[in-house]
Amino acid sequence: MKRLAPKSFRGQIVLSTAGLMLVVMLLITVGLQMLLAYTAGRDIDHVLQDRADAVASVLEADTEREEFVVPPELIEPGVRVYDQAGLAVVGTIEQEASHAADQLGAATSARNVDVGDGIRLRALPFVTAGGVHGVVVVSQATDPYERSETYAFIATLVIGVLVVVATAGIAHRVTSRALAPVAQMARRAAEWSEHDLAHRFDLGPGDNELAQLGATLDRLLDRVATAIRSEQRLTSELAHELRTPLTSIQGSADLALLRGVTDPQARAELEQIALAARRMSEAITTLLDVARDHPAAGAQETCLASEIAREVRSSVPGQLVFVDGSAGSSGRIACPRALVLRALAPLVQNAVAHARTAVTLRATDRPHTVVLAVVDDGPGIDARVRGRIFDAGVSGSGSTGLGLGIALRIVRSLGGSIDTETSPSGTTFMVTLPRG
Numbered sequence: 001m002k003r004l005a006p007k008s009f010r011g012q013i014v015l016s017t018a019g020l021m022l023v024v025m026l027l028i029t030v031g032l033q034m035l036l037a038y039t040a041g042r043d044i045d046h047v048l049q050d051r052a053d054a055v056a057s058v059l060e061a062d063t064e065r066e067e068f069v070v071p072p073e074l075i076e077p078g079v080r081v082y083d084q085a086g087l088a089v090v091g092t093i094e095q096e097a098s099h100a101a102d103q104l105g106a107a108t109s110a111r112n113v114d115v116g117d118g119i120r121l122r123a124l125p126f127v128t129a130g131g132v133h134g135v136v137v138v139s140q141a142t143d144p145y146e147r148s149e150t151y152a153f154i155a156t157l158v159i160g161v162l163v164v165v166a167t168a169g170i171a172h173r174v175t176s177r178a179l180a181p182v183a184q185m186a187r188r189a190a191e192w193s194e195h196d197l198a199h200r201f202d203l204g205p206g207d208n209e210l211a212q213l214g215a216t217l218d219r220l221l222d223r224v225a226t227a228i229r230s231e232q233r234l235t236s237e238l239a240h241e242l243r244t245p246l247t248s249i250q251g252s253a254d255l256a257l258l259r260g261v262t263d264p265q266a267r268a269e270l271e272q273i274a275l276a277a278r279r280m281s282e283a284i285t286t287l288l289d290v291a292r293d294h295p296a297a298g299a300q301e302t303c304l305a306s307e308i309a310r311e312v313r314s315s316v317p318g319q320l321v322f323v324d325g326s327a328g329s330s331g332r333i334a335c336p337r338a339l340v341l342r343a344l345a346p347l348v349q350n351a352v353a354h355a356r357t358a359v360t361l362r363a364t365d366r367p368h369t370v371v372l373a374v375v376d377d378g379p380g381i382d383a384r385v386r387g388r389i390f391d392a393g394v395s396g397s398g399s400t401g402l403g404l405g406i407a408l409r410i411v412r413s414l415g416g417s418i419d420t421e422t423s424p425s426g427t428t429f430m431v432t433l434p435r436g
Contacts, residue, residue, distance in 0.1 A: 009182075010175045017171040018164055025160035029153070036152055040145035045112060048122035051138045052110075055079060056126040059134065078140065082106070084133035093139050094119055101137045118143045185214060239284045246284065250277035282342075302436035303337035305329040305363030305370060311341050312361050315348050321358040325373075329363035333370050334436035335414045340372075343410040346403030347374040347418075347429045354378030354427065365435070369416070372431045380422040389420065 080091030082105030093101040097115040104123035253274035261267040305326040316322040355376035362373040416433040
């Protein structure tokens with residue numbers, strides 16, 4: 001079973017604070033109830049002891065008789081006096097406690113006994129000045145004390161709930177105000193991409209920990225921007241340096257083919273050279289676009305999945321069926337169509353190379369993204385390379401293994417991701433791109 005917990009840091013703080021306060025209030029409630037129970041028991045015992053002592057002290061002062069005589073004014077409800085034989089002489093006890101009181105009539109030492117849940121008895125032996133023995137038994141109802149404990153328990157629970165709720169509210173307010181700069185930084189970072197190199201958090205002077213964190217991240221972004229610009233410049237320079245000899249190679253191969261080559265083997269080799277040169281030229285053009293800043297590359301452009309599907313259809317040869325599943329998507333993809341097509345081109349080529357009968361392009365709208373799925377009904381990805389299919393030089397069909405790696409780099413530069421699902425009945429590449 002998955003653990004249910006809030007995902008936000010603020011939610012975790014509020015939940016932890018409320019949980020801690022709940023534990024504290026439970027401990028206070030239990031401690032208070034134990035204290036009230038002890039205090040109530042002690043008060044009942046004091047009342048019983050005072051009443052029994054009052055009756056016994058009067059009887060012990062009688063020095064003129066061999067049998068004690070109980071003054072009528074001493075006999076109140078809940079008091080009974082027993083003689084030395086354990087027989088009741090005078091007084092009344094609650095009916096439900098009468099039997100227990102009779103058993104205490106022969107007690108030889110003072111003791112307290114609880115009868116049921118609502119009465120406590122105290123037996124106190126005495127000896128008059130004339131040497132007559134007897135026992136005083138008094139009773140006290142405990143219900144008022146127990147009701148007080150119950151009311152105190154209910155009041156403590158209500159106060160505890162209010163304290164926990166108030167604590168959670170205060171924690172929520174305090175953490176919201178404290179983490180507001182972090183939320184602002186998160187919103188700003190979500191609006192940026194790796195090519196928005198001029199953006200900074202700029203939280204002001206570092207007079208607190210979060211402002212210092214923002215300043216540190218700004219300095220880190222400066223270093224990252226420098227590294228990305230250096231990579232873009234290097235990639236652009238290398239691509240320009242390679243484009244000229246590739247153009248010359250492709251032109252020479254095309255001219256040789258136009259002049260006519262009688263040797264079939266030589267003609268096949270020239271066609272292979274021309275095809276390889278074109279593919280390398282397309283790869284270099286793609287790398288140039290990826291290395292270019294998004295505003296310069298037209299990153300503010302958007303496109304529809306249906307437009308992508310029309311272009312992909314032309315890439316599927318006639319012997320295969322192309323299934324257009326883009327009709328259910330109406331969200332605009334926040335990427336230029338040319339770059340989306342270049343990202344999908346290696347995936348479509350892979351699907352065409354492995355499909356048995358059909359290639360499918362599906363599009364699904366999500367709240368903030370559009371998912372383009374390229375599906376083939378081929379044998380699936382070879383288990384030997386399944387976990388490394390996007391690594392450079394890895395291929396299950398003997399190719400160079402650069403296409404899928406370039407596709408992944410393009411998609412990541414657009415702020416998206418690629419996931420794969422494979423089985424013996426086919427392979428699905430799911431390209432997730434941001435919505436405009």
